[in-house]
Every structure is written in structure tokens, then in C-alpha cells.
Amino acid sequence: MSYSSRHYANRYAASGRFPPGLKWLLITNVAVFVITFFLPTQELRDFFRNFWLFPAQVVTAGAIWQLFTYMFIHSSGDFFHILWNMLALWMFGAELERLWGTRRFLYYYFVCGLGAGVCVVLSAYIFSDPNIPTIGSSGAVYGILLAYAMLFPDRVMLFGFLIPIKVKYFVMIIGAITFMQSYMVTVGGAHSSVAVVAHLGGLLTGLLLLRGNKVRLGAIAQPIQTGIKEWRLRRAKRKFAVYLKRNGSGGDRWVH
Numbered sequence: 001m002s003y004s005s006r007h008y009a010n011r012y013a014a015s016g017r018f019p020p021g022l023k024w025l026l027i028t029n030v031a032v033f034v035i036t037f038f039l040p041t042q043e044l045r046d047f048f049r050n051f052w053l054f055p056a057q058v059v060t061a062g063a064i065w066q067l068f069t070y071m072f073i074h075s076s077g078d079f080f081h082i083l084w085n086m087l088a089l090w091m092f093g094a095e096l097e098r099l100w101g102t103r104r105f106l107y108y109y110f111v112c113g114l115g116a117g118v119c120v121v122l123s124a125y126i127f128s129d130p131n132i133p134t135i136g137s138s139g140a141v142y143g144i145l146l147a148y149a150m151l152f153p154d155r156v157m158l159f160g161f162l163i164p165i166k167v168k169y170f171v172m173i174i175g176a177i178t179f180m181q182s183y184m185v186t187v188g189g190a191h192s193s194v195a196v197v198a199h200l201g202g203l204l205t206g207l208l209l210l211r212g213n214k215v216r217l218g219a220i221a222q223p224i225q226t227g228i229k230e231w232r233l234r235r236a237k238r239k240f241a242v243y244l245k246r247n248g249s250g251g252d253r254w255v256h
Helices: 006-014 020-037 042-051 055-060 066-072 079-100 102-127 138-151 167-185 197-212 214-246
Strands: 156-159 163-166
Touching (some): 020 066, 020 102, 042 066, 055 066, 055 102, 079 102, 079 138, 102 167, 102 197, 138 167, 138 197, 156 167, 167 197
Antiparallel strands (some): 156 163
């Protein structure tokens, strides 16, 4: 997956500051992945399992911290799992943090991850085995995708580095696939892990957060729209001034 838009690329390149919240999310996730990949003993591997999300442990043993820590752990044998999550987080999260600020961005990210974890716990007890663990930041990342699609629905990305598609349609497709997968492992009776429900939980949590802050989102989007209008107006004025000059009209005739 890749992202391509001249309007976006110019604005992104103009900022030399890497958002701090996003930076530390990437560093932490990658560092934990590297550490777990090179763990020398089974005892250390078992220690890190305390931070996976086991629904049974959350409910019966009070391991509430797992609803938070599972977001930082990815399968050491699945490089593409963390690669996809970190790539999507960087591509769509950087501009969100610049717009929202670090505090609100991290709040949104972690609440989406927590909501996804709660959905996994509930689904495991209702439809599956609560002793099956879930790991990964996918739930929080799916919330980021939803936020980006709602704020910038007509931005164009390259799906699979080949196919241009608007972000809103990409997220719709991802959402439909996630819903079908979640249905199959729950109501559909596929009798497998409900970890995929975390994706749907992240989307739903993000939707609730954004709908609850609809007015605030409008306040964020309004300066962007105003800036675009002002830029178009200045461009039109320059073109009109050039037109007058070429046709022998004095610049003093145009008074603003």
C-alpha cells in the first residue's frame, strides 16, 4: 500500500518536524518486536506473554493492563504484521497528529486500541475461547484509518502501490472485509480466534469518538478549507493582474 497525492506530498515535505507522539509509538513498537524476536530463553518469552491480551486473565485475574500492553506486542514470527501496522500508522497518523496535536492524537489512538481490546474480550466469552490471546496494534491503527478517511475522504492513495483509490473508498472496503471476517469468527461459527474482532472494534470505537466530537472536527477542518479558499483567491488575483498588464491596463485600475 502506498499513498500518492501532490497536494499532500507538498505539505508533508514542507514540515521537517516528525510528530513526537507518532515517533515514539513507532520506536516503542519496533523495539518491543526486536526484543521479543531475539529473546534467548523460554523464561523471558513466558514473561512477555503476561502482556498479551488473554480475555480470561482480564476477567478472572484482573489483568486489566493487558488491554493496553497488547497494542505494543506483535508476533515475532510475522514480520509483515508489524510492517503493515507501522507503515499504515506512519502514512495516516503523521498528518492527524499535526492537525490534532500530540495529546489528542495519542488519546484517540489508545482509546481505539482499548475499545478494540474490550471487543475482543466480550467476543471471546460469547463466541470463542477466552484463553486464546490477542496481540498487535491493528485495532488502534484501524481507528487511525477511519479518522483519516473522515477528515480527508477525497485524498488519493495507491492501493498495493498500483491502484489509485480515494481514501474513503479504501476504508469502506477495509471495513466491509473486517465486518465479514468478524461475522465469520463470531455469529458465523467459524470456531477460530476472535482476534480479527479487534479490527472492527477499533473502527467502531473511532467512529464513536469522532461522532461525539463532530463539532470539534468541524473546527479543525474549517481552517483548512479557509486556507484553500484564500490560496485560490490569491492565485486568481495574480492571474487577473497579469491579464491586465498584458492588455495594457494600468495596475492602478484594479483597486481592492
